Amino acid sequence: xxxxxxxxxxxxxxxxxxxxxxxxxxxxxxxxxxxxxxxxxxxxxxxxxxxxxxxxxxxxxxxxxxxxxxxxxxxxxxxxxxxxxxxxxxxxxxxxxxxxxxxxxxxxxxxxxxxxxxxxxxxxxxxxxxxxxxxxxxxxxxxxxxxxxxxxxxxxxxxxxxxxxxxxxxxxxxxxxxxxxxxxxxxxxxxxxxxxxxxxxxxxxxxxxxxxxxxxxxxxxxxxxxxxxxxxxxxxxxxxxxxxxxxxxxxxxxxxxxxx
Amino acid sequence: xxxxxxxxxxxxxxxxxxxxxxxxxxxxxxxxxxxxxxxxxxxxxxxxxxxxxxxxxxxxxxxxxxxxxxxxxxxxxxxxxxxxxxxxxxxxxxxxxxxxxxxxxxxxxxxxxxxxxxxxxxxxxxxxxxxxxxxxxxxxxxxxxxxxxxxxxxxxxxxxxxxxxxxxxxxxxxxxxxxxxxxxxxxxxxxxxxxxxxxxxxxxxxxxxxxxxxxxxxxxxxxxxxxxxxxxxxxxxxxxxxxxxxxxxxxxxxxxxxxxxxxxxxxxxxxxxxxxxxxxxxxxxxxxxxxxxxxxxxxxx
Numbered sequence: 432x433x434x435x436x437x438x439x440x441x442x443x444x445x446x447x448x449x450x451x452x453x454x455x456x457x458x459x460x461x462x463x464x465x466x467x468x469x470x471x472x473x474x475x476x477x478x479x480x481x482x483x484x485x486x487x488x489x490x491x492x493x494x495x496x497x498x499x500x501x502x503x504x505x506x507x508x509x510x511x512x513x514x515x516x517x518x519x520x521x522x523x524x525x526x527x528x529x530x531x532x533x534x535x536x537x538x539x540x541x542x543x544x545x546x547x548x549x550x551x552x553x554x555x556x557x558x559x560x561x562x563x564x565x566x567x568x569x570x571x572x573x574x575x576x577x578x579x580x581x582x583x584x585x586x587x588x589x590x591x592x593x594x595x596x597x598x599x600x601x602x603x604x605x606x607x608x609x610x611x612x613x614x615x616x617x618x619x620x621x622x623x624x625x626x627x628x629x630x631x632x633x634x635x636x637x638x639x640x641x642x643x644x645x646x647x648x649x650x651x652x653x654x655x656x657x658x659x660x661x662x663x664x665x666x667x668x669x670x671x672x673x674x675x676x677x678x679x680x681x682x683x684x685x686x687x688x689x690x691x
Numbered sequence: 692x693x694x695x696x697x698x699x700x701x702x703x704x705x706x707x708x709x710x711x712x713x714x715x716x717x718x719x720x721x722x723x724x725x726x727x728x729x730x731x732x733x734x735x736x737x738x739x740x741x742x743x744x745x746x747x748x749x750x751x752x753x754x755x756x757x758x759x760x761x762x763x764x765x766x767x768x769x770x771x772x773x774x775x776x777x778x779x780x781x782x783x784x785x786x787x788x789x790x791x792x793x794x795x796x797x798x799x800x801x802x803x804x805x806x807x808x809x810x811x812x813x814x815x816x817x818x819x820x821x822x823x824x825x826x827x828x829x830x831x832x833x834x835x836x837x838x839x840x841x842x843x844x845x846x847x848x849x850x851x852x853x854x855x856x857x858x859x860x861x862x863x864x865x866x867x868x869x870x871x872x873x874x875x876x877x878x879x880x881x882x883x884x885x886x887x888x889x890x891x892x893x894x895x896x897x898x899x900x901x902x903x904x905x906x907x908x909x910x911x912x913x914x915x916x917x918x919x920x921x922x923x924x925x926x927x928x929x930x931x932x933x934x935x936x937x938x939x940x941x942x943x944x945x946x947x948x949x950x951x952x953x954x955x956x957x958x959x960x961x962x963x964x965x966x967x968x969x970x971x972x973x974x975x976x977x978x979x980x981x982x983x984x985x986x987x988x989x990x991x992x
Contacts, residue, residue, distance in 0.1 A: 452788065490864055510870035518864060527737060527861050528916045537858055541869035547854035573916040593869060 438466035438626045439501030439513060439596045441487060446496030448482050456482040458652045460496070464630050464645075469623050471639040471659070472632040474649035475672050480632045481519075483649065484601050487630070488516050500597055508597070512541045515595030517586045519602045525575040531585045532570040535560055538592035553592075560591035564618065580611030587615065597628045604635050616642045636668070708941050717827045718937045720835055721951065724894045725903070725933030727842040729925040730849055731887045732908030733918070734880065738860040741905045742792065743777065743881075746799035748888045748900040750776030752806025755822055755892070759815045766837040766889045773885035776802050825896030825948040827937060834893050842890040845883045856880055857918060894933070895948040903929065906955040913959075913966045928958045 441464035448457040457479040464470045474480045485491040487498055489505040500508040508514050515538070538560070539553040549557075561567045564584040569577060574585060583603060590598050600619075604612050619629055620642060633639060639646060639659060646662040648655040648671045655667045708714050735744055751769035758768025776798055784794045810819055818826075830838075849856065858866050859876040867873050884904075891900045911924035936951030943950075964971050 488864070488868055490867060506870070509868055512869060514868055516865065516868040518862070522864070524737075524861065526916075528912070528918045528921050529857075529861060530917065533918075537862070537865060538869070540854065540858060540866075540871065546851065575916070589865070 437501070437596070439508075439628050440464055440466040441597065441628065441630065442499045443483070443487070444497045444499075446483070446486060446498065447494045448479070448486060448491060449494045455651070457486070457493075460649070460653045462647050462653045462656045464628060464647075466501075466628050467623065467626055468644040469619055469629045469631065469642060470645040470647060471643035472630060472647050472649060473634065473636065473639060473671065475634060478650040478671070479652075480634075480649055481601065484599060484630075484632050488514065488599060510541075512593060513596050515590035515593045515598045517583070517590050517598070517600040517603060520579065520582060520606055522601075523574075523582070523586070525582070527575075528573065530571055530573055531561070531566060531577070531588075532557065534574060534585055535570075535588045535592050538589040541593065556592050556594070557588075560588040563591060564588045565614075579606040580608060580614075583607055583611065583615065587618065596626070597630070598622065600629070600631045602632055602634075604633060604638060612638065636663075639663075708938065713828060714938070714941050716835070717830065717947070718934055720830060720838060721827055721894050721933035721937040721947075722930050723839065723842055724891050725907075725929040725931075725951075726926055727845050727887055727890050728900075728903040729907040729929035730846065730922065731883060732904050732906070732929070733911065733922050733925050734849075734856055734860055734908075735884065735904050736908035736912055737857075738880070740880075740884070741901065742795055743780075744884060744888070744904045745901045746780065746795045747773040747776060747881075747885050748897045748904075749799045750802035751885075751888060751892065752803055752822060752897060753809050754806075756806055756809040756813055756815065756817060759817050760809075760813045764837050765834070765892075766841050769889045769892060770841070770885050772802065773888055774882060777881045777885070821896070822892070823896050823898050824946060825892070825894050825899065827894040827947050828941065830893050838890050838893055841886045845886045845890060848879065848883050848886075852876075852879055895951060899948045899952045902952040902955060903933075906952070906959050907932075910955075910959045910962045913962045913969045916968075928955065932958065 443460055443462050446457060446460040447455070449455050460479070460483060472480055472483065482491065486493050487500075487505065489509060498505050500513060503511070503513070505514070535557045536549060536553065539549060539556065540547050543549060543553065558567065561570055564587050566581065566584050566588055569581060569585075574582065577585060587600075587603075603615055607615070616638070619631070623629060623644075631643065640663065643659050645657065646655075646659045647653060648662055648667055650671050654671050655662045735741060751773040754768035754770070754772030755765050756768075757772075758765045761768075780791075780794050780798050783789070783798065784791055787794070807819075810817055810822075821829075855866070855871065855876055856879065858871075859873065859880065863873050863876075866876065887904065888897075888900050891903050895903050907925040907929035908921070910928050911921040914924050915921050932951050932954035936954045937947050939945075939954075940947040940950040962970065967973055
């Protein structure tokens with residue numbers, strides 16, 4: 432595996448996202464994911480974690496604000512195959528008639544010509560990626576036949592095959608056992624050593640302490656951001672998980688007043 | 692010669708209709724339509740666009756009427772209105788708080804009703820019954836040409852874009868993450884959907900077209916979990932049903948579209964009950980035989 436020569440950051444500048452039902456999901460969020468780190472995005476359910484994730488991946492159009500990856504807009508970064516995404520398990524149709532090998536090969540489509548005919552390099556990288564996550568023996572299985580941990584590893588292999596410099600993982604530890612979690616963490620640490628920038632969204636606080644260099648705490652807006660030691664204070668955590676800091680969110684206050 | 696007839700009365704009964712050129716022609720057209728529908732059917736069922744297919748098929752009616760009135764090929768009018776309906780659905784959904792199924796329901800019935808009004812007001816030789824239920828036995832040369840052109844375009848587009856379309860059905864987010872144009876894929880799939888409906892219009896009619904778009908793919912989906920095999924099974928069941936349905940409809944003097952769809956449905960029911968892995972019988976026996984999932988089976992977690 433060639434090591435990445437350049438490392439890329441993600442910068443989120445004054446981002447707000449409102450859904451079509453007028454629900455404010457994210458409010459004035461600004462943060463930076465430092466290059467070459469494993470950064471955790473932590474917040475309770477409904478805190479806007481997924482919204483921020485989907486905005487960074489360009490799946491959602493923000494109401495306001497900009498996102499840059501290595502100085503490029505998200506769209507340009509994606510065209511250059513810089514960004515890989517490992518989806519949450521419940522976003523995948525596990526009954527879809529594709530094999531593990533097919534899924535990992537989809538990571539290479541961006542490099543292929545219009546007809547998406549894989550070359551020898553594509554096939555080699557797919558096999559290497561499968562090898563790396565220990566899924567080579569399962570490559571001919573339909574994806575629904577896998578266990579929870581194997582499913583995660585299959586999609587992680589797709590991200591590896593894509594050779595993205597930035598890897599985003601949405602809730603990678605839900606529905607996997609401790610052994611798989613350890614294995615995924617080891618792989619993420621290896622990838623960081625190779626110069627990848629990794630952003631992990633999670634609500635599992637215990638695991639964050641073990642492997643994340645930096646942490647961003649989020650609840651409707653960015654509440655704290657920095658090294659994991661700095662941000663993991665009792666004050667910050669209780670602010671994130673025990674109710675909203677209403678004074679800093681005038682618009683939200685306004686909505687709740689209307690509700691009454 | 693008379694001996695042959697005496698020895699093989701059944702054979703004679705079977706072969707006799709094939710002497711008629713119009714029936715042989717209708718069988719060929721049906722087989723081609725069955726092929727096109729079967730291919731698209733796999734994508735539509737996996738994407739969950741059955742209702743969209745139903746909408747497009749009904750929305751083409753005003754297009755057919757207007758095309759006849761303006762004396763342009765029916766395929767063009769039908770395609771424009773079918774595709775236009777999907778654009779209208781997308782636009783209304785993005786601008787209102789309505790759910791998609793409600794928007795689809797409003798738009799396609801609106802288009803269909805407009806078509807009914809037109810067909811009863813604009814003087815033409817259109818037989819509404821033929822639009823609704825198809826008329827492959829009486830298909831004109833001109834209509835065959837249009838059917839074949841629309842079908843060929845569909846097949847070529849799918850052949851070239853098949854991997855991207857499959858990725859779009861499976862994981863549009865990933866398609867976007869690797870910088871592919873998902874808007875283009877969306878409209879490509881909608882266009883080939885509208886074109887397929889145009890292709891099948893003369894054979895099955897707008898009421899039953901949706902069956903040809905949904906049933907073969909659903910039958911195949913119950914029988915395999917590999918896409919290539921699904922495509923093969925879908926094509927096999929669809930072409931078989933179209934050929935046999937057309938042939939039998941002549942013999943028993945029944946609706947052609949109707950008999951094609953009845954055959955498709957029978958094959959679906961057989962697959963639903965007897966499919967080796969996902970059939971009802973297999974699923975029931977699994978409940979008793981399935982071993983308790985244990986981690987020891989997969990030591991390399």
